[in-house]
Amino acid sequence: MSALAASGALPRASLLQFHVTEDKAVNLKTARSKIEESLSGGGGGEKPKLLVLPEVWNSPYATSAFTEYAEELPSVEKGEDMMGSESAKMLSEAAKEFEVFIVGGSVPEREGEDIYNTCMVFNPAGVLVAKHRKVHLFDIDVPGGISFKESDTLTAGGDLLTTFETGDRLFGTVGVGICYDIRFPEMALLLTKERDVSMICLPGAFNMTTGPAHWELLQRARAVDCQAYVLTASPARATDEMLEKVKKEGKFPPYTAWGHSTAVNPWGEVIGTCNEGEAIVEVEIDMRKSKEMKTNIPTALQKRSDLYKVDVEA
16 A cells, blocks of 8 residues: 555645746745745645745746846756845755745746756755756747747756656656646657656746637647656736836736646546636646656556667767
8 A cells, every 4th residue: 555545645746826026126035925825724624835936936937038037047056045036045945944845937037158947856855956948949929820939048058857856755757847848749749758747847837829729729739649648837817907007117028927836636636726817726736646656657668669769869
Protein backbone atom coordinates (compact mmCIF):
# COMPACT_ATOMS: atom_id res chain seq x y z
CA MET A 1 0.00 0.00 0.00
CA SER A 2 1.31 3.42 -0.90
CA ALA A 3 2.04 6.12 1.64
CA LEU A 4 -0.86 8.14 0.25
CA ALA A 5 -3.29 5.28 0.62
CA ALA A 6 -2.06 4.55 4.12
CA SER A 7 -2.44 8.15 5.23
CA GLY A 8 -5.93 8.47 3.76
CA ALA A 9 -5.20 12.01 2.57
CA LEU A 10 -4.30 13.26 -0.86
CA PRO A 11 -1.95 16.22 -1.27
CA ARG A 12 -3.42 19.37 -2.74
CA ALA A 13 -2.14 21.98 -5.16
CA SER A 14 -3.38 25.51 -5.83
CA LEU A 15 -3.27 27.70 -8.93
CA LEU A 16 -3.16 31.44 -8.21
CA GLN A 17 -4.78 33.73 -10.78
CA PHE A 18 -4.55 37.47 -10.13
CA HIS A 19 -4.34 40.84 -11.86
CA VAL A 20 -0.98 42.30 -12.85
CA THR A 21 -0.31 46.04 -13.00
CA GLU A 22 2.52 48.35 -14.07
CA ASP A 23 3.45 48.84 -10.40
CA LYS A 24 5.92 46.11 -9.37
CA ALA A 25 5.46 46.85 -5.66
CA VAL A 26 1.72 46.31 -6.03
CA ASN A 27 2.30 43.08 -7.95
CA LEU A 28 4.62 41.76 -5.25
CA LYS A 29 2.06 42.61 -2.58
CA THR A 30 -0.74 40.97 -4.58
CA ALA A 31 1.25 37.78 -5.16
CA ARG A 32 2.15 37.53 -1.48
CA SER A 33 -1.48 38.15 -0.52
CA LYS A 34 -2.72 35.41 -2.87
CA ILE A 35 -0.15 32.98 -1.47
CA GLU A 36 -1.41 33.69 2.04
CA GLU A 37 -5.04 33.43 0.96
CA SER A 38 -4.47 30.06 -0.70
CA LEU A 39 -2.99 28.70 2.52
CA SER A 40 -5.42 30.26 4.97
CA GLY A 41 -7.15 26.94 5.56
CA GLY A 42 -10.59 28.48 5.51
CA GLY A 43 -12.09 25.22 4.29
CA GLY A 44 -10.76 23.31 7.27
CA GLY A 45 -9.15 20.63 5.11
CA GLU A 46 -5.60 19.83 4.08
CA LYS A 47 -3.63 22.89 3.05
CA PRO A 48 -2.05 22.86 -0.40
CA LYS A 49 1.52 21.58 -0.59
CA LEU A 50 2.29 23.19 -3.96
CA LEU A 51 1.34 26.57 -5.42
CA VAL A 52 1.63 27.74 -9.03
CA LEU A 53 1.78 31.47 -9.89
CA PRO A 54 1.06 33.02 -13.32
CA GLU A 55 3.46 33.81 -16.13
CA VAL A 56 5.07 37.28 -15.86
CA TRP A 57 3.31 38.30 -12.65
CA ASN A 58 5.61 41.12 -11.52
CA SER A 59 5.65 43.00 -14.83
CA PRO A 60 3.29 44.00 -17.61
CA TYR A 61 3.29 41.39 -20.36
CA ALA A 62 4.89 43.63 -22.97
CA THR A 63 8.23 43.22 -24.73
CA SER A 64 8.94 46.90 -24.09
CA ALA A 65 8.54 46.33 -20.33
CA PHE A 66 10.69 43.24 -19.80
CA THR A 67 14.06 45.02 -19.72
CA GLU A 68 12.86 47.61 -17.21
CA TYR A 69 11.31 45.04 -14.85
CA ALA A 70 14.04 42.39 -15.19
CA GLU A 71 15.92 41.28 -12.08
CA GLU A 72 19.17 39.41 -11.57
CA LEU A 73 18.00 36.08 -10.18
CA PRO A 74 19.91 33.57 -8.07
CA SER A 75 21.10 30.32 -9.61
CA VAL A 76 20.30 26.84 -8.37
CA GLU A 77 23.90 25.70 -8.58
CA LYS A 78 25.51 28.58 -6.70
CA GLY A 79 22.64 29.44 -4.38
CA GLU A 80 23.47 33.14 -4.29
CA ASP A 81 21.91 35.46 -1.77
CA MET A 82 18.45 36.48 -3.01
CA MET A 83 18.46 39.97 -1.54
CA GLY A 84 19.21 41.43 -4.97
CA SER A 85 15.92 40.12 -6.38
CA GLU A 86 12.70 41.34 -4.80
CA SER A 87 10.70 38.60 -6.49
CA ALA A 88 13.02 35.75 -5.50
CA LYS A 89 13.22 37.02 -1.94
CA MET A 90 9.44 37.21 -1.57
CA LEU A 91 8.89 33.74 -3.03
CA SER A 92 11.65 32.18 -0.94
CA GLU A 93 10.39 33.72 2.29
CA ALA A 94 6.80 32.67 1.58
CA ALA A 95 7.79 29.09 0.72
CA LYS A 96 9.76 28.82 3.96
CA GLU A 97 7.14 30.50 6.14
CA PHE A 98 4.28 28.33 4.89
CA GLU A 99 6.40 25.20 4.26
CA VAL A 100 5.15 24.78 0.72
CA PHE A 101 6.56 24.25 -2.78
CA ILE A 102 6.11 27.37 -4.89
CA VAL A 103 6.33 27.22 -8.68
CA GLY A 104 6.89 30.94 -8.98
CA GLY A 105 5.17 31.65 -12.27
CA SER A 106 7.69 33.65 -14.26
CA VAL A 107 9.47 36.99 -14.11
CA PRO A 108 11.84 38.77 -16.49
CA GLU A 109 15.43 37.83 -15.65
CA ARG A 110 18.57 39.76 -16.57
CA GLU A 111 21.91 38.03 -17.07
CA GLY A 112 24.52 40.21 -18.72
CA GLU A 113 23.03 41.56 -21.93
CA ASP A 114 20.32 38.90 -22.08
CA ILE A 115 16.75 39.00 -20.77
CA TYR A 116 14.92 35.72 -20.11
CA ASN A 117 11.38 34.75 -19.16
CA THR A 118 12.18 32.67 -16.08
CA CYS A 119 10.33 30.45 -13.61
CA MET A 120 11.87 29.86 -10.17
CA VAL A 121 10.82 26.96 -7.93
CA PHE A 122 11.32 27.04 -4.16
CA ASN A 123 10.98 24.13 -1.75
CA PRO A 124 9.39 24.26 1.74
CA ALA A 125 12.74 25.32 3.21
CA GLY A 126 12.80 28.37 0.93
CA VAL A 127 15.62 26.93 -1.18
CA LEU A 128 15.70 27.54 -4.93
CA VAL A 129 15.56 24.01 -6.37
CA ALA A 130 14.83 24.69 -10.05
CA LYS A 131 14.94 27.52 -12.56
CA HIS A 132 13.43 27.28 -16.04
CA ARG A 133 14.04 29.82 -18.77
CA LYS A 134 11.30 29.75 -21.39
CA VAL A 135 12.66 27.64 -24.23
CA HIS A 136 10.19 28.45 -26.98
CA LEU A 137 9.60 32.17 -27.43
CA PHE A 138 6.13 33.44 -28.25
CA ASP A 139 6.62 34.82 -31.77
CA ILE A 140 3.32 34.68 -33.65
CA ASP A 141 1.27 36.66 -36.14
CA VAL A 142 -2.38 35.70 -36.47
CA PRO A 143 -4.10 37.99 -39.02
CA GLY A 144 -7.10 39.62 -37.40
CA GLY A 145 -6.06 38.15 -34.05
CA ILE A 146 -2.76 38.91 -32.37
CA SER A 147 0.81 39.74 -33.32
CA PHE A 148 3.47 39.36 -30.64
CA LYS A 149 7.21 38.78 -30.77
CA GLU A 150 8.94 37.95 -27.50
CA SER A 151 12.27 37.65 -29.31
CA ASP A 152 12.25 41.43 -29.76
CA THR A 153 13.47 41.53 -26.16
CA LEU A 154 13.89 38.03 -24.79
CA THR A 155 16.52 35.34 -25.27
CA ALA A 156 15.39 31.71 -25.40
CA GLY A 157 16.49 29.42 -22.60
CA GLY A 158 19.07 26.77 -23.39
CA ASP A 159 18.01 23.98 -21.01
CA LEU A 160 15.08 21.98 -22.33
CA LEU A 161 14.27 19.80 -19.31
CA THR A 162 13.62 21.35 -15.91
CA THR A 163 12.40 19.22 -13.01
CA PHE A 164 12.35 19.15 -9.22
CA GLU A 165 11.66 16.47 -6.64
CA THR A 166 8.85 16.58 -4.08
CA GLY A 167 8.99 12.99 -2.79
CA ASP A 168 6.63 10.05 -3.30
CA ARG A 169 4.30 11.22 -0.53
CA LEU A 170 3.54 14.35 -2.51
CA PHE A 171 3.87 14.82 -6.28
CA GLY A 172 6.96 12.81 -7.23
CA THR A 173 9.07 14.36 -9.97
CA VAL A 174 7.56 17.57 -11.36
CA GLY A 175 8.42 19.11 -14.72
CA VAL A 176 8.34 22.83 -15.49
CA GLY A 177 7.62 24.76 -18.68
CA ILE A 178 6.32 28.23 -19.49
CA CYS A 179 3.29 29.05 -21.66
CA TYR A 180 4.34 28.62 -25.33
CA ASP A 181 6.46 25.61 -24.29
CA ILE A 182 3.17 23.67 -24.03
CA ARG A 183 2.79 23.71 -27.83
CA PHE A 184 5.83 21.46 -28.27
CA PRO A 185 4.98 17.83 -27.43
CA GLU A 186 8.61 16.84 -27.93
CA MET A 187 9.56 18.71 -24.77
CA ALA A 188 6.74 17.17 -22.73
CA LEU A 189 7.47 13.67 -24.02
CA LEU A 190 11.14 14.03 -23.15
CA LEU A 191 10.20 15.13 -19.62
CA THR A 192 8.35 11.82 -19.35
CA LYS A 193 10.99 9.70 -21.04
CA GLU A 194 14.06 11.17 -19.37
CA ARG A 195 12.67 12.22 -15.96
CA ASP A 196 9.49 10.11 -15.55
CA VAL A 197 7.48 13.12 -14.41
CA SER A 198 4.08 12.67 -12.78
CA MET A 199 3.16 16.34 -13.11
CA ILE A 200 4.03 19.26 -15.38
CA CYS A 201 3.49 22.85 -14.21
CA LEU A 202 3.13 25.46 -16.94
CA PRO A 203 2.55 29.08 -15.91
CA GLY A 204 1.04 30.76 -18.96
CA ALA A 205 -0.61 33.88 -20.33
CA PHE A 206 -2.58 32.81 -23.39
CA ASN A 207 -4.46 35.63 -25.10
CA MET A 208 -7.98 36.21 -26.37
CA THR A 209 -7.18 34.64 -29.76
CA THR A 210 -5.31 31.48 -28.77
CA GLY A 211 -6.89 31.04 -25.34
CA PRO A 212 -10.43 30.06 -26.37
CA ALA A 213 -9.11 27.80 -29.11
CA HIS A 214 -6.13 26.01 -27.59
CA TRP A 215 -5.55 26.68 -23.86
CA GLU A 216 -7.53 23.74 -22.46
CA LEU A 217 -7.01 21.61 -25.56
CA LEU A 218 -3.22 21.73 -25.24
CA GLN A 219 -3.29 20.99 -21.53
CA ARG A 220 -5.46 17.93 -22.05
CA ALA A 221 -3.28 16.80 -24.96
CA ARG A 222 -0.06 17.06 -22.97
CA ALA A 223 -1.67 15.27 -19.99
CA VAL A 224 -2.66 12.35 -22.22
CA ASP A 225 0.68 12.38 -24.07
CA CYS A 226 2.64 12.22 -20.84
CA GLN A 227 0.13 10.34 -18.67
CA ALA A 228 0.74 13.02 -16.06
CA TYR A 229 -1.07 15.87 -14.35
CA VAL A 230 -0.83 19.24 -16.10
CA LEU A 231 -1.26 22.41 -14.02
CA THR A 232 -1.44 25.89 -15.49
CA ALA A 233 -1.76 29.33 -13.90
CA SER A 234 -2.63 32.48 -15.83
CA PRO A 235 -2.85 36.15 -14.93
CA ALA A 236 -6.44 37.31 -14.42
CA ARG A 237 -7.96 39.09 -17.39
CA ALA A 238 -7.91 42.86 -17.11
CA THR A 239 -11.35 44.41 -16.76
CA ASP A 240 -12.61 46.96 -19.29
CA GLU A 241 -12.00 49.67 -16.72
CA MET A 242 -8.44 48.52 -16.16
CA LEU A 243 -7.75 48.37 -19.89
CA GLU A 244 -9.08 51.89 -20.42
CA LYS A 245 -6.87 53.19 -17.63
CA VAL A 246 -3.79 51.52 -19.15
CA LYS A 247 -4.61 52.95 -22.58
CA LYS A 248 -4.93 56.47 -21.14
CA GLU A 249 -2.28 56.49 -18.42
CA GLY A 250 -0.10 53.42 -18.92
CA LYS A 251 3.47 53.36 -20.09
CA PHE A 252 3.18 50.01 -21.89
CA PRO A 253 0.64 48.53 -24.30
CA PRO A 254 -2.13 46.52 -22.62
CA TYR A 255 -2.24 42.73 -22.88
CA THR A 256 -5.45 40.82 -22.33
CA ALA A 257 -4.92 37.37 -20.83
CA TRP A 258 -7.43 34.57 -21.33
CA GLY A 259 -7.31 33.48 -17.66
CA HIS A 260 -8.95 30.10 -16.93
CA SER A 261 -6.16 28.57 -14.82
CA THR A 262 -6.69 24.83 -15.05
CA ALA A 263 -5.67 21.44 -13.67
CA VAL A 264 -5.94 18.28 -15.80
CA ASN A 265 -5.45 14.70 -14.63
CA PRO A 266 -3.52 11.95 -16.48
CA TRP A 267 -6.75 10.72 -18.12
CA GLY A 268 -7.14 14.13 -19.74
CA GLU A 269 -10.02 15.26 -17.52
CA VAL A 270 -10.28 18.82 -16.22
CA ILE A 271 -10.37 18.50 -12.43
CA GLY A 272 -10.27 22.19 -11.60
CA THR A 273 -10.61 25.47 -13.45
CA CYS A 274 -11.97 29.01 -13.16
CA ASN A 275 -13.14 31.86 -15.36
CA GLU A 276 -11.21 35.01 -16.32
CA GLY A 277 -11.26 36.89 -12.99
CA GLU A 278 -9.08 36.63 -9.91
CA ALA A 279 -9.36 33.13 -8.45
CA ILE A 280 -7.64 30.35 -6.57
CA VAL A 281 -8.13 26.86 -8.01
CA GLU A 282 -7.42 24.11 -5.49
CA VAL A 283 -7.30 20.44 -6.48
CA GLU A 284 -6.40 17.07 -5.02
CA ILE A 285 -3.53 15.26 -6.72
CA ASP A 286 -3.41 11.46 -6.66
CA MET A 287 -0.07 10.33 -8.04
CA ARG A 288 -1.36 6.76 -8.28
CA LYS A 289 -3.41 7.86 -11.29
CA SER A 290 -0.27 8.66 -13.23
CA LYS A 291 1.26 5.30 -12.34
CA GLU A 292 -1.98 3.53 -13.25
CA MET A 293 -2.11 5.18 -16.66
CA LYS A 294 1.52 4.32 -17.39
CA THR A 295 0.81 0.70 -16.44
CA ASN A 296 -2.62 0.24 -18.02
CA ILE A 297 -1.84 2.04 -21.29
CA PRO A 298 1.94 1.52 -21.53
CA THR A 299 2.71 3.79 -24.47
CA ALA A 300 6.20 4.50 -23.13
CA LEU A 301 7.03 0.82 -23.69
CA GLN A 302 5.39 0.69 -27.10
CA LYS A 303 7.33 3.40 -28.92
CA ARG A 304 8.56 2.30 -32.34
CA SER A 305 12.06 3.71 -32.01
CA ASP A 306 13.00 1.63 -35.05
CA LEU A 307 10.66 3.85 -37.07
CA TYR A 308 10.79 7.21 -35.32
CA LYS A 309 12.60 9.08 -32.58
CA VAL A 310 12.80 12.56 -31.14
CA ASP A 311 16.16 14.22 -31.76
CA VAL A 312 17.20 17.18 -29.62
CA GLU A 313 20.07 19.31 -30.83
CA ALA A 314 22.79 19.98 -28.29
